[in-house]
Amino acid sequence: MRTQDLKQIIDKILTGDASAFGVIIKAHERLVRHVVFRIVNREADREDLCQDIFIKVYRNLSKFQFESKLSTWVGRIAYNTCINYLKKKKVSLYDDCTTFDQPIDNYLSDLHTPEQFAVETDLYSRLQEEIEKLPVQYKTILTLYHLDEMSYAEIAKIMDMPDGTVKSYLFRARKQLKERLTAKYELEELCF
Amino acid sequence: MFLRHLTDNEIQDHLDGRFSQNGRHVSDHIESCEYCRAQLAQYQTLFGALRKEIPFRLPASFSNNLLAKLTDEPKASYRLAVWAALFGFLSLVLGTGITLFFTGVKPLVASWSLIQRVANAINLDWLAPIDAFLAGLNLNLSLLGSAIFVVALISVIDYLLLRPRHKIASFFKMMIV
Numbered sequence: 001m002r003t004q005d006l007k008q009i010i011d012k013i014l015t016g017d018a019s020a021f022g023v024i025i026k027a028h029e030r031l032v033r034h035v036v037f038r039i040v041n042r043e044a045d046r047e048d049l050c051q052d053i054f055i056k057v058y059r060n061l062s063k064f065q066f067e068s069k070l071s072t073w074v075g076r077i078a079y080n081t082c083i084n085y086l087k088k089k090k091v092s093l094y095d096d097c098t099t100f101d102q103p104i105d106n107y108l109s110d111l112h113t114p115e116q117f118a119v120e121t122d123l124y125s126r127l128q129e130e131i132e133k134l135p136v137q138y139k140t141i142l143t144l145y146h147l148d149e150m151s152y153a154e155i156a157k158i159m160d161m162p163d164g165t166v167k168s169y170l171f172r173a174r175k176q177l178k179e180r181l182t183a184k185y186e187l188e189e190l191c192f
Numbered sequence: 193m194f195l196r197h198l199t200d201n202e203i204q205d206h207l208d209g210r211f212s213q214n215g216r217h218v219s220d221h222i223e224s225c226e227y228c229r230a231q232l233a234q235y236q237t238l239f240g241a242l243r244k245e246i247p248f249r250l251p252a253s254f255s256n257n258l259l260a261k262l263t264d265e266p267k268a269s270y271r272l273a274v275w276a277a278l279f280g281f282l283s284l285v286l287g288t289g290i291t292l293f294f295t296g297v298k299p300l301v302a303s304w305s306l307i308q309r310v311a312n313a314i315n316l317d318w319l320a321p322i323d324a325f326l327a328g329l330n331l332n333l334s335l336l337g338s339a340i341f342v343v344a345l346i347s348v349i350d351y352l353l354l355r356p357r358h359k360i361a362s363f364f365k366m367m368i369v
Contacts, residue, residue, distance in 0.1 A: 019261040025255045037248040050250060051258055058262055127241045146242035175200045179239050 001027060014062055021058055027059075028074045031148050035075065037135055039082040039142040042089075049085060053078045056126040068157055075150075079140060086136065089173060129182050137161075138173035145170055198228045203235055280347070288339040295335060303334025 012020040029050075036049050064073055070121050089166045094149075131139055140159060152163045152170075161167070198206075198221060206218050222228050323344060 008303075018265070019259055022255055022259055025258060029250060029255070033250060034246060035250055037246045039277060046248060047250060047254070050254070051261075053260070054258055124241060124244060127238075128247075142242060146239065147246070171201055173206050174204060174235070174238060174242075178200075178234050181238070182234055 001070075003066065003091065005140055007066070009062065010061055010094040013058070013115065018058075021054075023063075024057065024070070024074075027053055028054075028071060032077055034079045034090060034143045034147050035140065036082060038131070038139045039079075041132070043102075045085070048079060053081050056081060071148075072150075072154050072157050075144065075154075076160075079158050083136070126184075127177070130177055134173055134176065138169055138176075141166055141170050142173050197225065198222070198231070200231075203228070205233055207235055207239055209230070284340065284343050287343040288336055291335055291339040291342070293330070301334075307334065 009020050009023050010184070013024070032050050032053050036046050036053070040046050040049055053074075057074055064070065131142065134142075135157065141155055142159065144155045151160075152166045155166045156163045198218060202214075202218055206222070222232055287355070311323075
């Protein structure tokens with residue numbers, strides 16, 4: 001969406017035309033959905049959180065100064081809303097992601113039995129399971145980078161961390177995922 | 193060309209399309225090294241999977257429901273303003289009544305005389321009609337002024353320090369519903 005068009009839409013919304021907000025919802029629904037899904041495990045709360053995020057976007061639209069892309073600004077609201085939700089629910093955020101890097105050997109001791117593995121036929125589901133186990137920051141970065149195709153700088157703005165940290169977390173997350181999946185399954189099985 | 197295996201970071205950078213100055217060497221090495229090709233293949237598979245859409249959809253009515261809610265919001269905030277004004281007025285009357293009940297009107301007379309003296313000293317002629325009007329009412333408004341001041345002060349403190357806006361809004365919305 002061009003900046004000029006976006007300004008016109010925002011002006012419309014700010015002058016009381018709430019229906020114009022539909023364009024903003026449509027343009028950012030995917031991003032919000034991704035962030036919420038990746039951070040919030042409780043299915044029942046996800047839709048409500050998406051709604052809360054868009055209501056916050058609507059109420060704070062007058063504060064958007066076009067200093068960044070609207071998607072970055074929306075993403076930041078979505079991320080902060082989800083983090084606040086986790087804090088309320090007292091879910092650990094793994095703030096220090098380095099503590100999460102446990103050796104694969106230790107990790108393998110927690111694995112299911114081979115029979116259970118045989119039941120798990122959907123490799124994509126296995127990947128989702130592994131992603132679930134990652135710290136919130138890793139999961140969010142993976143999603144924003146691969147699904148929403150955001151740059152390090154955009155992700156850094158959303159998550160309020162340096163660009164270098166984003167890159168470092170992204171690389172570590174992918175390395176861990178690869179190691180865990182290859183430790184559990186044969187390489188040829190990993191054809192998603 | 194590298195005489196060692198590529199690091200995970202080099203392989204990931206290669207797949208991200210972020211070629212360093214060694215980009216050509218990385219490509220050459222991958223072509224000739226079976227181990228690194230296998231590593232690359234694993235990462236390629238992983239990257240492909242990470243780009244797959246997530247299994248979470250919002251209902252088709254999500255946007256319309258949200259817009260309906262947002263369209264109703266100004267009405268709710270108008271109702272909220274009416275309730276706030278009503279409560280403000282009631283607390284003003286109540287505060288003044290309680291103050292008058294406990295202090296009587298004599299301090300008001302004294303205070304108003306003081307205001308008059310100050311006004312005369314700085315020659316505020318425009319206060320004369322008000323003075324005449326108040327004299328006709330036979331009321332002492334100093335106390336009323338004090339009460340208004342106290343209520344206003346409490347309101348300001350309440351607004352700035354004690355009352356999170358969203359909570360009071362929720363409270364009023366709950367009352368309206």
